Amino acid sequence: MDKKILIAGFGSAGSFALEYLARTPGIEGHKIIVGTRSTDEALALINTIKVSAAIMGFYPDISLVKMDLGDVDRTAETLAEMKPDIIAYTARFIKGVKYGQYSYPNQIGYGAWIALSLPLIYKLMLAVKKSGVETKVINSSFPDGVCPALKSAGLEPFCGAGNLNHLVPRIQAAVAGYKKIPAGRVKVVMIGSHFLNTYVSREASAKGSPYYMRCTVDGEPFNEISDEEIFKLSKIPTASGPPRNMMIASDMVKIIQAVVFDQNYFMHIPGPEGLAGAYPARVSAAGAALELPADISRSRAEEINRASLSFDGIKDIREGRIYFCGDIIDKMKKIFGLNYPECIKLEECEAFAYEIKEALSRYRP
Ligand SMILES: NC(=O)c1ccc[n+]([C@@H]2O[C@H](COP(=O)([O-])OP(=O)(O)OC[C@H]3O[C@@H](n4cnc5c(N)ncnc54)[C@H](OP(=O)(O)O)[C@@H]3O)[C@@H](O)[C@H]2O)c1
Numbered sequence: 001m002d003k004k005i006l007i008a009g010f011g012s013a014g015s016f017a018l019e020y021l022a023r024t025p026g027i028e029g030h031k032i033i034v035g036t037r038s039t040d041e042a043l044a045l046i047n048t049i050k051v052s053a054a055i056m057g058f059y060p061d062i063s064l065v066k067m068d069l070g071d072v073d074r075t076a077e078t079l080a081e082m083k084p085d086i087i088a089y090t091a092r093f094i095k096g097v098k099y100g101q102y103s104y105p106n107q108i109g110y111g112a113w114i115a116l117s118l119p120l121i122y123k124l125m126l127a128v129k130k131s132g133v134e135t136k137v138i139n140s141s142f143p144d145g146v147c148p149a150l151k152s153a154g155l156e157p158f159c160g161a162g163n164l165n166h167l168v169p170r171i172q173a174a175v176a177g178y179k180k181i182p183a184g185r186v187k188v189v190m191i192g193s194h195f196l197n198t199y200v201s202r203e204a205s206a207k208g209s210p211y212y213m214r215c216t217v218d219g220e221p222f223n224e225i226s227d228e229e230i231f232k233l234s235k236i237p238t239a240s241g242p243p244r245n246m247m248i249a250s251d252m253v254k255i256i257q258a259v260v261f262d263q264n265y266f267m268h269i270p271g272p273e274g275l276a277g278a279y280p281a282r283v284s285a286a287g288a289a290l291e292l293p294a295d296i297s298r299s300r301a302e303e304i305n306r307a308s309l310s311f312d313g314i315k316d317i318r319e320g321r322i323y324f325c326g327d328i329i330d331k332m333k334k335i336f337g338l339n340y341p342e343c344i345k346l347e348e349c350e351a352f353a354y355e356i357k358e359a360l361s362r363y364r365p
Pocket of ligand 1 (some may be wrong): 090
């Protein structure tokens with residue numbers, strides 16, 4: 001049966017996702033809809049993607065709809081009419097601004113930005129609920145913390161995307177490079193949150209954060225070198241800015257493909273079942289089902305991820321509230337002049353996001 005796939009928010013990640021989706025074999029029987037505020041800009045890019053896909057022999061059905069995710073009522077009406085089967089959320093509260101550029105040099109956990117990561121996906125989930133449409137929302141926005149926050153308010157998305165899934169191929173390549181074998185013979189299973197991905201990628205270190213990692217070669221355990229040595233070998237230069245979004249777009253499209261074609265893809269998924277952090281999982285039309293190795297229990301995996309999330313500055317998430325760690329509160333005050341509360345409710349995030357936006361516009365490193 002034809003599926004309707006909505007790309008909600010059409011910036012750099014959204015446009016890479018459309019490019020990859022447009023060239024997916026078998027996509028022609030399905031409908032892709034781009035939802036954006038900036039329809040003129042989007043139309044030109046969509047036409048370019050269609051022409052490029054046609055050059056390669058793909059003729060995807062792509063259309064465009066005006067959509068302001070800030071307007072819950074109007075978005076709910078659009079969704080009720082459109083009835084998308086899948087929504088790939090790829091908007092960003094402050095266009096073009098990667099928040100890590102502010103927090104990483106100041107050694108502030110990424111969780112500090114959760115008030116920016118939340119408002120638009122929160123409103124989208126409210127709109128989905130209001131529309132009454134049965135749909136699968138894939139959340140790209142800091143899913144390690146945002147998915148559990150949404151779940152705690154009864155607004156759980158289908159799953160998250162990105163983060164740890166971007167580290168795994170580097171680890172795979174590191175082991176393959178060491179063994180001088182093709183990367184496809186290496187399997188990596190990891191548990192950990194956004195912090196792990198950030199610091200192993202940037203500094204080849206988990207920086208004391210808890211994690212789980214097992215590598216196998218042709219199914220046999222690989223223990224020839226330490227995790228630290230693997231991390232060092234995995235540290236490779238990668239692009240920053242918009243080209244970096246090729247990775248998150250690949251996650252989004254792989255999850256969409258798993259759902260549309262009901263494939264049972266093995267991936268690392270942040271926020272499955274609204275859990276904090278990321279887990280190995282099998283993704284299909286039924287959902288992202290955790291696939292934990294035999295030597296780790298689910299409760300231990302959840303414990304690792306909750307502790308890992310606290311390295312990103314989030315102490316707890318419960319009953320529609322996010323609790324920040326003390327060092328974030330102190331650093332955000334000292335560096336950006338922002339008064340962080342001990343905890344914030346989901347519905348308060350948007351107003352606080354405007355305060356953060358204003359503070360960042362004044363900030364001079
Ligand atoms: N999990 C990961 O590993 C990972 C990695 C990278 C990025 N991401 C996430 O991917 C998402 C997209 O990032 P990006 O770098 O592609 O962002 P971007 O290039 O800055 O684009 C953001 C887009 O959001 C749109 N937008 C903002 N407010 C909107 C609203 N009210 N309604 C509809 N659209 C709105 C903007 O549209 P206008 O032109 O109308 O302003 C813009 O096109 C972000 O949530 C980011 O956190 C995740």
